[in-house]
Amino acid sequence: DKYIWQFVNGRQINDHIRIPEEIHAQTPLSVKISADLKQRGFKFVGPVIIYSFMQAIGLINDHEIECIYNPG
Structure with a gap:
């Protein structure tokens, strides 16, 4: 996980x-x-696949602000 989280400084x-x-x-x-x-x-690691991966592992939160699943 250190590899992937380095791209966002762990946040x-x-x-x-x-x-x-x-x-x-x-x-x-x-x-x-x-x-x-x-x-x-x-x-097979194009930018769209990687973006989906970023969503799946929680690297990015792109839920709409009003979404009930938006934690923040």
Whole structure:
């Protein structure tokens, strides 16, 4: 986990989404992580897949502000 959390200095990113149009499929950070993994020999780790992974592991919180599942 140290590898992946180094990209956010160990802190979750909170996007504070207000409207659905602000939801991303990828971000500059997911592009950066994807490129780093590809340099290390990984395949099938494009920016969209990495962004989904970031959501799944809690690296990023992009729930809408009004969502009942938004912890913060």
